[in-house]
Amino acid sequence: MDDLAGFLRTRRARVDPAAAGIPVNGHRRVAGLRREEVAHLSGVSVDYYVRLEQGRATQPSEQVLDAIARVLGLDDTECGHLHRLARQPRRRAKAPGGRVRPEQLRVLDLVTGAPAMVMNHRLDVLAGNRLAGLLFGRPLPGLNVARHLFLEEGEHGLYADWDTCTHDVVGHLRLAAGNHPDDPRLASLVGELAMGSERFRRLWARADVRARTHGRKSYRHPLVGPLDLHQENFALPDAPGTELLVLSAAPGTPAEDGLRLLAGLGTEAATGPSTDPSAARSVDPSADPAPAGYR
Template sequence: MQTGPGHRAAPAPARRPHRRADLAAFLRSRRERITPEDVGMPPGPRRRTPGLRREEVAQLAGVGVTWYTWLEQGRPINASPQVLDAVARTLRLDAAERGHLYRLADLPDAAVPPQADTLPPEVRQIIDGMLPQPVSVVNDRGDVLVSNTAYDALFPTLRDAPPGERNTLWQIFTLPDCCNPLADLDREGPEHVAVFRHRYSRHKDEPAWRDFVRRLRAESPRFALLWDRQDVALPGPCDKVLRHAAVGEFRIRTTGFELTASPGVRMIVYTPADAESRERVAWLADHPEAAELVRAHAHGRRGVPA
């Protein structure tokens, strides 16, 4: 990777000049914590400062030495997401550090959203330990990052959904009515969209969010109609009437808990509202073959407008 159009010298956004100094300090601190041995390089002659040299970071990232030096000096140059990705990999940044780097470089749109493999390892153990309670972990957009088997039994089409569609809003607005887990989408759909708009307002400048809305509008006329209403609502506990082909309708209350170790991520706990609902949820958890039937039926009916 060589210096080129993706990272040519250009004026940085004038509205955030302080970020350049913060960016310089952050890059230096991350560089100084990595030794040559960490990246398979010989230690070389005696070093005046700890960690890698600037030219070594540039070499490993495949960028020009002058360009990287300017970046670390806080000079007003632009950087493409691809180049910052290379620098982030070289400096072994984790998800939080990578997002911080993008924000300091005035590229918040490129920040990597939380993914399943970036969650603390104990999250899976926690939600599995809550069985038979259905539990999922989702990001701000509603992408399901991880779930336990009881949740998978309630929402069987989510488990094997392709990337970009393992999302609660996408599922309820694109599944055919016969397979939709919401018993009354006309009643509950507007609230889902209004809460989503509340979250969207914090991410509306991010291309991934705009693309999600564009795709869902094209896929679901019902969502497009609700989205155009401009309604907004705060998130909170929610009572739902769900249905499943194998057991019929049951009532659920959802409660969300923010994960402090993963900003923008929350755990959603699904609590049956009455004894009959508890029995039906427990039966679904004990009969995974019922979920397979719903998946097969929904797959065959895809394309029916939601």
């Protein structure tokens, strides 16, 4: 799903040679830095850098990788991604399971004034409170935020900042692919998105990586209108890559009124009838087998 050569190639193309101290005389046939220029600026031989970019250099030192990261102007997230890609094959991190502990479900039930969800590294919603179901306007079991964003809602749907969201989601999935290269369900999701969305294919080819982080999230809800919310993420220590996300509204804002109005809506109108109340809160996405992935 992810490879060192593609990542380094796209990062090299971003660097302005003049800003890196490389004299630019006439037309250059490639964007950014050449491989030999990265090698020179990093203090390694051209042959070693070529082998590294091709995945043939085993166990490169942290000093070498940090030097390359500095030349390429990588941020902390990209630098960590480079280290993981350069050290494959290695002991692979096991993909987190899809089970949510009963204690975590109780915590979700305690959050009554804001949408709250448990989400894994694939952006599967594993569990959510009633308000989260009302926000998305559908049952939470089976909801994958990336699929919802690219294949179901589209540019004029629920996500007001659709352009930014698409960059963030693809960057997150790229990062997840580096952390879990052997996860067949993640590979299958990437393949599905690539086949179904031209925008996803273009963004995936950029090889950008982004860490999921807190910040502003804006929605266009069909029943209550605009909702400008703040997303706060809480890592779950017993399930690496899985987080509790809470979407809150600032006091006294239209978004707070909107959430209050949303909370007053009937569950039946937003999520449909269910004979099992717990079914709308928790799902185990690892239960279904996945087809071969996209690489």
